[in-house]
Amino acid sequence: MRTMLVWATGALALAGIPQAALANGWNMPVGVTDVSRDIYSLHMVIFWICVVIGVLVFGAMFYSLFRYRRSQGASAAQFHEHTTVEVIWTAIPLLILIGMALPATATLRTMYDASQADLDVMVTGQQWRWRYEYLGEEVAFTSNLGTPREQIAGGDEKGENYLLEVDEPLVLPVGQKVRLLMTSDDVVHSWWVPDLAVKQDAIPGFVNENWVRINEPGIYRGQCAELCGRDHGFMPVVVEAVEPEQFDQWLAQRKEAATQAAMGIDREWGLDELMTRGEKVYGSICASCHQPDGSGSPPTFPALAGNQAMLDERARHIDTVVNGVSGTAMPAFRSTLNPVEIAAVITWERNAWGNETGDIVQPSEIAEQLSE
Amino acid sequence: MWRVIKSVLAAFFGVQKEARRREDFGRGDGRAFIVAGIVMGVVLVVLVALIAHLAAG
Numbered sequence: 001m002r003t004m005l006v007w008a009t010g011a012l013a014l015a016g017i018p019q020a021a022l023a024n025g026w027n028m029p030v031g032v033t034d035v036s037r038d039i040y041s042l043h044m045v046i047f048w049i050c051v052v053i054g055v056l057v058f059g060a061m062f063y064s065l066f067r068y069r070r071s072q073g074a075s076a077a078q079f080h081e082h083t084t085v086e087v088i089w090t091a092i093p094l095l096i097l098i099g100m101a102l103p104a105t106a107t108l109r110t111m112y113d114a115s116q117a118d119l120d121v122m123v124t125g126q127q128w129r130w131r132y133e134y135l136g137e138e139v140a141f142t143s144n145l146g147t148p149r150e151q152i153a154g155g156d157e158k159g160e161n162y163l164l165e166v167d168e169p170l171v172l173p174v175g176q177k178v179r180l181l182m183t184s185d186d187v188v189h190s191w192w193v194p195d196l197a198v199k200q201d202a203i204p205g206f207v208n209e210n211w212v213r214i215n216e217p218g219i220y221r222g223q224c225a226e227l228c229g230r231d232h233g234f235m236p237v238v239v240e241a242v243e244p245e246q247f248d249q250w251l252a253q254r255k256e257a258a259t260q261a262a263m264g265i266d267r268e269w270g271l272d273e274l275m276t277r278g279e280k281v282y283g284s285i286c287a288s289c290h291q292p293d294g295s296g297s298p299p300t301f302p303a304l305a306g307n308q309a310m311l312d313e314r315a316r317h318i319d320t321v322v323n324g325v326s327g328t329a330m331p332a333f334r335s336t337l338n339p340v341e342i343a344a345v346i347t348w349e350r351n352a353w354g355n356e357t358g359d360i361v362q363p364s365e366i367a368e369q370l371s372e
Numbered sequence: 373m374w375r376v377i378k379s380v381l382a383a384f385f386g387v388q389k390e391a392r393r394r395e396d397f398g399r400g401d402g403r404a405f406i407v408a409g410i411v412m413g414v415v416l417v418v419l420v421a422l423i424a425h426l427a428a429g
């Protein structure tokens with residue numbers, strides 16, 4: 001009875017270990033994907049199998065050492081072989097190994113099946129940052145360390161997510177299968193996020209596949225897990241998992257920003273390049289009514305060359321091209337032309353045919369007006 | 373022949389009776405064991421590959 005009580009207490013104490021270990025960050029995380037949960041439970045099952053084997057084997061050994069010690073008059077048995085015992089202690093580990101291999105293999109098969117993904121993201125390691133590209137969406141950016149230098153080298157107090165924060169996280173939708181294609185531009189890196197149970201080498205010249213389906217929205221942090229040079233510790237991974245609707249919104253926003261950047265809306269343009277571009281736009285869009293030399297066909301199509309009213313009122317000129325003039329033949333070009341084309345053609349009109357105002361209309365100015 | 377196969381199987385498993393071992397080593401010619409070992413090794417590999425293939429089916 002007393003022995004049983006001791007055993008029961010022991011078992012209870014042992015059963016509490018994983019929870020305590022989890023809380024202390026000693027154990028591996030359960031994670032937020034089905035795969036990470038599978039891996040965690042495999043880990044725990046195999047851990048307990050090892051514990052039981054360890055207790056039995058070492059228990060038998062220490063018991064024998066103590067019980068049959070020489071001071072108590074025990075003498076060693078001298079036999080050389082015992083086929084039955086040998087067969088048993090070979091067969092039992094074999095069965096245990098097979099028993100562990102079956103669920104492990106099933107999980108591995110799931111892990112390696114990256115087919116039928118809803119979204120493809122190319123992950124490229126670079127010394128020392130990660131680059132993410134949403135394939136087919138024309139959205140790509142690099143994710144750099146977000147921890148301020150003063151916290152690393154200076155005397156500033158270290159933040160909560162010290163060295164585990166980035167300027168731009170990888171945003172992924174929850175509930176969708178995301179295929180991660182890993183490669184590298186320079187040396188071998190490894191993209192590791194414990195909560196997603198993904199640790200995949202990024203190797204130059206190779207593309208490795210992996211995938212995640214995140215169950216819970218949240219922010220998941222990881223690191224480069226392959227020593228890759230001086231700043232190996234300064235290229236963390238941050239994944240922000242959001243609801244699909246929120247993800248679509250974010251992606252659309254990023255796409256918009258990407259196209260604007262591609263057009264050059266975010267930069268300052270010079271007079272010459274605007275004139276070159278503007279002449280082309282004018283020739284293909286405006287010249288049929290206002291004539292190539294800006295003389296127009298009054299009264300329906302006013303002349304632009306030497307049009308003092310137009311040259312005096314820059315804002316009204318812009319408004320005329322962007323929104324058109326109701327009740328006249330002048331249409332609105334806000335959805336026909338992009339901000340760069342509108343800015344270029346207005347700049348052209350204000351500087352061509354002797355209209356030498358020197359005015360520059362920046363694409364950013366037009367973009368701002370269009371977004372109002 | 374059957375004796376050789378049984379001895380190779382015992383070697384695969386890692387357990388053999390001492391008396392059998394003495395008998396086998398008393399034959400003076402090991403070639404049959406070497407050939408059987410290689411052939412059965414190949415058979416084992418093919419068998420494992422086949423099972424893996426079926427399981428992955």
Ligand SMILES: [Cu+2]
Pocket residue numbers: 125188189190224225226227228232235
């Ligand atoms: Cu790295």
